[in-house]
Amino acid sequence: MGDASIDLGHARQHAIDALLKILHDEPSIEKAVLGQDLFGLLRVILWLGSGADETGIRSRITQALGPCGRFWEGEIWVSNEETSFADNRVYSAAWEEGFEVPGIHEDGHDVPLTDRLRIDDRTRTRTAWLPRFREPVWTPRHGWNEGKSTDEEATVGPPVVVFYSFKGGVGRTTALAAMAIQLARMGERVFVVDVDLDAPGAGTLLSPDEGGVTRGLVDYLLDAQLGDVDINDYVHRIRREKLVGDEGGEVIVMPAGSVDEHYLMKLARLDLEIRGTHHPLEHVLHAARAKLEPDWILIDSRAGLSPAAGLLLDGIAHLHVLFATSSAQSQLGIAQVIRSLGAERIRRDYEQANVIVVHAMLVDIADVEKLARPQFHAWLDEVLEAQYWVTKESDPEDSYWNTGDDGKQDAPGDAIEIPYRYRFAFFSSVDDVVLDLLEGPYKALGRRVLMQFAAAEAVDGSERG
16 A cells, blocks of 8 residues: 555555454453544554553554555554543543444455454544444334334334435435325325425425425424424425325425525524434424324435435434436445445344335336346346345344345345336426326335335235245
């Protein structure tokens, strides 16, 4: 590794590999933290046992991390009997907030793991994308508010489904609207949240029966910091029969907000970073469950690697519907998301997050389809094999999505195809295309979502297993 050419990612990985080897060879090091300041400079904290050769250990680490170049300035802090109480508190805090290292080296080979090394990075933004994963806010259960016991009230709730795409303009919001309408026509109450804060659309597409609210999610997040708020003041309802049918269902929409001359100012005040254990969206979900009692919560995500998308893909939801196209840009981004939802969680002893993959914008031209369809499926198979599945042999209790599930109709590898529709290029209201949203690929996507939660007779008993 050359000093001038090495980048931060390779320097960090080299430091991890070097420290893992040193810890393996030096049992007198009780534990260690590899830290990083806001500028990417690496530093090491050591806890040494009695009799440790501190001078020798320092020398070995300094030499081993030398190839990290400009990202390594030789900063080694040691906690021992002579360390001050104040310094020890700082060191202990770094250990407590750190996370265990990944289990795979950058070149794909296994490295010797140890619970004696943690990584503590200092970050400015996009904290939700970093590997401090969480579990969903509650256990999903269709019909959760029917016949629940007092003991279950805080532990069960409606399924939370996130719709995400790496690139915009791929029909993600339209598919979410189709899902909401299908569920409402089954007599369900659906809560839709527009978290595409930089380019809101769900609140406009799913327009209110009349009037509407001038506030939305951005306002709710800002107002809730100042005191109690009522979520009902930030939503509008859709009950018109042409859209939701006559089974008693409804769609409750929390738009991003009113995109007026004040919206950008509000957005600039919004902090979507995770501070400690606080998740900015948990308050919204709990308020919705308590005040609106929805049967389903559908969330429209911002595209790309945005802070808002990170919040929705860190494990808080029960299902993630990922929209990818045949373009290289889209597939590169979705591959990183699948890795985050799969391999990165597995390496830290979490189950994979549940996903459905949609092959979006498939052009209805025979010659194009002939090339695009096999390329997409080959790409998806390769990504899932490397970044999502575990082997069937390593999962005897069938706790994960494993290679034995490949080919099942509810498994992530069975992509839903939603072709490009020219008539969707322009329509004045979703009411004009509602019949299109109830059939074909949208119906297939709706059925797949229902299958994940065994939520309808149409599932025909097909469940994960």
